[in-house]
Amino acid sequence: xxxxxxxxxxxxxxxxxxxxxxxxxxxxxxxxxxxxxxxxxxxxxxxxxxxxxxxxxxxxxxxxxxxxxxxxxxxxxxxxxxxxxxxxxxxxxxxxxxxxxxxxxxxxxxxxxxxxxxxxxxxxxxxxxxxxxxxxxxxxxxxxxxxxxxxxxxxxxxxxxxxxxxxxxxxxxxxxxxxxxxxxxxxxxxxxxxxxxxxxxxxxxxxxxxxxxxxxxxxxxxxxxxxxxxxxxxxxxxxxxxxxxxxxxxxxxxxxxxxxxxxxxxxxxxxxxxxxxxxxxxxxxxxxxxxxxxxxxxxxxxxxxxxxxxxxxxxxxxxxxxxxxxxxxxxxxxxxxxxxxxxxxxxxxxxxxxxxxxxxxxxxxxxxxxxxxxxxxxxxxxxxxxxxxxxxxxxxxxxxxxxxxxxxxxxxx
Amino acid sequence: xxxxxxxxxxxxxxxxxxxxxxxxxxxxxxxxxxxxxxxxxxxxxxxxxxxxxxxxxxxxxxxxxxxxxxxxxxxxxxxxxxxxxxxxxxxxxxxxxxxxxxxxxxxxxxxxxxxxxxxxxxxxxxxxxxxxxxxxxxxxxxxxxxxxxxxxxxxxxxxxxxxxxxxxxxxxxxxxxxxxxxxxxxxxxxxxxxxxxxxxxxxxxxxxxxxxxxxxxxxxxxxxxxxxxxxxxxxxxxxxxxxxxxxxxxxxxxxxxxxxxxxxxxxxxxxxxxxxxxxxxxxxxxxxxxxxxxxxxxxxxxxxxxxxxxxxxxxxxxxxxxxxxxxxxxxxxxxxxxxxxxxxxxxxxxxxxxxxxxx
Numbered sequence: 001x002x003x004x005x006x007x008x009x010x011x012x013x014x015x016x017x018x019x020x021x022x023x024x025x026x027x028x029x030x031x032x033x034x035x036x037x038x039x040x041x042x043x044x045x046x047x048x049x050x051x052x053x054x055x056x057x058x059x060x061x062x063x064x065x066x067x068x069x070x071x072x073x074x075x076x077x078x079x080x081x082x083x084x085x086x087x088x089x090x091x092x093x094x095x096x097x098x099x100x101x102x103x104x105x106x107x108x109x110x111x112x113x114x115x116x117x118x119x120x121x122x123x124x125x126x127x128x129x130x131x132x133x134x135x136x137x138x139x140x141x142x143x144x145x146x147x148x149x150x151x152x153x154x155x156x157x158x159x160x161x162x163x164x165x166x167x168x169x170x171x172x173x174x175x176x177x178x179x180x181x182x183x184x185x186x187x188x189x190x191x192x193x194x195x196x197x198x199x200x201x202x203x204x205x206x207x208x209x210x211x212x213x214x215x216x217x218x219x220x221x222x223x224x225x226x227x228x229x230x231x232x233x234x235x236x237x238x239x240x241x242x243x244x245x246x247x248x249x250x251x252x253x254x255x256x257x258x259x260x261x262x263x264x265x266x267x268x269x270x271x272x273x274x275x276x277x278x279x280x281x282x283x284x285x286x287x288x289x290x291x292x293x294x295x296x297x298x299x300x301x302x303x304x305x306x307x308x309x310x311x312x313x314x315x316x317x318x319x320x321x322x323x324x325x326x327x328x329x330x331x332x333x334x335x336x337x338x339x340x341x342x343x344x345x346x347x348x349x350x351x352x353x354x355x356x357x358x359x360x361x362x363x364x365x366x367x368x369x370x371x372x373x374x375x376x377x378x379x380x381x382x383x384x385x386x387x388x389x390x391x392x393x394x395x396x397x398x399x400x401x402x403x404x405x406x407x408x409x410x411x412x413x
Numbered sequence: 414x415x416x417x418x419x420x421x422x423x424x425x426x427x428x429x430x431x432x433x434x435x436x437x438x439x440x441x442x443x444x445x446x447x448x449x450x451x452x453x454x455x456x457x458x459x460x461x462x463x464x465x466x467x468x469x470x471x472x473x474x475x476x477x478x479x480x481x482x483x484x485x486x487x488x489x490x491x492x493x494x495x496x497x498x499x500x501x502x503x504x505x506x507x508x509x510x511x512x513x514x515x516x517x518x519x520x521x522x523x524x525x526x527x528x529x530x531x532x533x534x535x536x537x538x539x540x541x542x543x544x545x546x547x548x549x550x551x552x553x554x555x556x557x558x559x560x561x562x563x564x565x566x567x568x569x570x571x572x573x574x575x576x577x578x579x580x581x582x583x584x585x586x587x588x589x590x591x592x593x594x595x596x597x598x599x600x601x602x603x604x605x606x607x608x609x610x611x612x613x614x615x616x617x618x619x620x621x622x623x624x625x626x627x628x629x630x631x632x633x634x635x636x637x638x639x640x641x642x643x644x645x646x647x648x649x650x651x652x653x654x655x656x657x658x659x660x661x662x663x664x665x666x667x668x669x670x671x672x673x674x675x676x677x678x679x680x681x682x683x684x685x686x687x688x689x690x691x692x693x694x695x696x697x698x699x700x701x702x703x704x705x706x707x708x709x710x711x712x713x714x715x716x717x718x719x720x721x722x723x724x725x726x727x728x729x730x731x732x733x734x735x736x737x738x739x740x741x742x743x744x745x746x747x748x749x750x751x752x753x754x755x756x757x758x759x760x761x762x763x764x765x766x767x768x769x770x771x772x
Contacts, residue, residue: 082655084511085503091513091520092757093657131655316490319532324692329643329660331653337660340642341651368642375692400654 071151074144078136078395079152081315081332087156093131095124097156104157105193107149107165108173112192114145115170115177117398120185121200128200132398134333135182138296139346139395142170182398215285218278226277229286232270236295244351247295248397251287252339257366258283266366291338294399297346301389303353306382310390313383321378326387329371335397340368345394352388357381485612487535487543487602498597505598508591509534509542512574516591519570521578521758522715523650523658523667526569529675531688534602537614538687538694543603544615562599563592572672577718578754580761617683622736623700627678629743632708635701639690640709648709664712666755671717671739678736681706711743716751724749 076085082094089096097103102124103110117135121128136145149165183189186199220235222228232243239245246254260266262275278286301307312318314334317325327334329341336343344352358364359376367373376384493499493506508515510533512525527533534542549562556568570576570584577583585591606612637646643660645651650662662668674680686702688694697705717739720727724747728740739749754762 084507084514086507086515088507088511088514090511090655090657091517093653093655129655317532319536322692322694324531328691331659332655332657335654337651337653341659369639369690369693371642371690371692398654 071147071154074140074148075151075155077311078140078148081327087152093129095122095127095129095131097152099125100156101125101196102189102193103152105195106157107146107153108169109189109193110149110152111145111165111170111173112177113183113189114140114148115174116180117182118185118189119182119398119400120187120202122186122189123197123199124186126197130185132400133182134335134395134398135296136395137174138298139393141167142174143167146170212285214282215289218282218286219289224277226274227270229274237290237293238295238298239348239351240298241348242351242354243348245295245299245347245396246290247293248336248399249291249342250336250338250340251284251291253336253342254287254290255283258286260366266364292399295396297392297394297396299346299348299392301349301393303349303385303389305349305385305387305389307386307390307393309383310386310388313379313387314390318383323375323378326391334391334394343397344391346396347388347391349385349388349392352391353384356384356388360384483613484537485543485606485614487541488604493601498601501594501597502601505594505596505601506533508595509598516570516585517579518581519574519576519579519583519585519591521575521754521762522662522669523755524574524661524669526574528661529573529684534599536688538616538618539684540616541602541614542599543606544612546599546603547606547608547610547612548615562596563587566592566595571718573669573675575668575670575673575715577670578666578715578758578762580763582763617680618687620679620682620686620699620702622679623703625700627700627703627707629704629708629711631701632704632706632711635697635705636708639697639701640705643691648712663709664714666715666752666758668714670715671749671751672719672731676710676714676737676739678703678706678710678738681710707738711738711748713746713748713750713752715754717749720749 079097083089083097084094087097095102102113113133114136116137118133121130123129140148146165146167146169149170185202186196187202190196190199217223218226219229222231229237229246233239233246234243237245237247257266258271258275258278259280261268261271262278264272275283313323314326317323317328326344329337330344331337331341334343334345355364356372356376356379359367359373360379362373365373379387493502504515508526509530510525510527512527513520513523529539530536530542531539534540537544545565546562549565550559552558553560553565556564558564560568567584567587574584636648640648640663643651644663645660648663649665650658650667651660653659658667669675675684682699682702685706686695686697686699690696717727717731719731724740728749732739741748753759
């Protein structure tokens, strides 16, 4: 019979001696050894859990202890990239806080500026600037804004020391200024601060180009297989999770990405479908439309990344792994440099981390010179989460043409 | 196939025997597994001497791997002491990275020290300050005298920072606090470095001139393909939304002048080869580095401040034998005439007459 010579056969048959043997000895050895090992490991990890819990407790204690310096570290983290650590500003670009007539006006004014931002020409300490101070309304809490306002006044204004502003003041202010948009240059500030030196006039509002109906149609209603952009990217182009924020990205960058999605040089199924239905002209018009949207941030640090490490990568880089500071290319504060370098500030952390991972893995490869591929590849997964989280906490890009729209409403009043 | 009882009767003896073999195998494997589990536990708990598992040597290996050669490493940024000296170091660092604001009276273009000395003067082969510090004072042929670090930095202001078009019209005078602060920063960066030695990573490195020399037309192509995305098609750099240069201008009125080291093709080629494009050092060939260096140094820039007579006289006095296009005719135009200041610089200059290029 065939099965007689079948070597597997014995195992299938009931073995009489197994009855007496009970559980084989080696199985018992293994069980005992594993149990021993398990207990030891439990003890061991229990130890490190306790250590890390202690660490965390110490961390939060340390946090509580730094309160007096908190203004300084808030300033370092949010203002120093532009106004510089010593408050001297940047020649021809960012006004100084040291010696500024605006700062001398006290914490109430500074809190207003932090909530609203400033656009348009402004004369400070004998020099005239024409830049864009971002609004921190969606990036900082009332308490943080109050602390910063007090800190800046105490450090750089010669005014009375006790001129602090409280979180409650800021809460009230927030309601008051919610619909005002940014300050229209030194002219509007001078209305609140009579002691300001003469301010340059705001340029006459050039007739802001009306968004043409076709673009609004594409954004909000879509057309055939071109689904409305708003259905995924949000009504304001603010994005969410892994759908990117488009508001404030350079127009040419947006147009290039749409082109790349259509050609398949950047791979994403939904965006390929969408972009394939757009004409060249529509891509350009959509780029301009989103580039000029100024929208509060709805992003946050949701990846549990190490924010201090993220800040280090963004501001200093890590040259030991060949990574220069992100902001040397993406502009101070990560606001981008048109046309080729997108803003990263207030971008959603899951999206940013995913793009970095895509470059590292070769799925995204439409970057000039492979600049991002090289950099992403050098970053560890933790680094990518850290920098994505940090960037998500930054204030949103003060998109530029919004000035014009706001000035029109000012004139209407 | 069925379990026929008759088969079983005849099978059993042989099966029992082979079952015994299997049992021994199970015992051996079980014993082995138990030993492995115990050994793992022992290693995890650190009760095994390190030499037994070779941990000691692997630790040494990783330590060695993080510092590949004998590259000097300056102290970490957050290690600047809290003291009057530390304050000077911080001011020096601020001048170095934001020169136009913190030494603005003497900066006549759109550059900062850290545009060419990357990572705040820390990066090897972008003329790091820790390496420079330990080689001064020294003799320099450029001015035929012993130079202190202060003399050297004065030269940087004069040429690379184009002080002639600054509000003060010249470099900080000897003894200025700007030198005190910058030197404090350099000295601190060189903490624990040996002195009077040429440290690994000093200067910009050297890239031998290719056999066939260089070619400006090829250089233009290299520029368009590898540099323009950051420095702009026209080489004039790019600014952020507030008008601050994110990417520095490579020629024209806001760049370094004809007296700067970077206007020599061999120096520019070495910097480019070892540092550019940013984050991709070494990606250009020697030939490409020379071609593109020659291309950017074939454009007009602010005049050489040493020029008193004609361009030719100045070329013979200060540029003879250099790898430089100063005083040569390129595309039908004599190079070295100077650009004059940019409108922003002209507006802040004390003596606007100095703005006129004098040939």
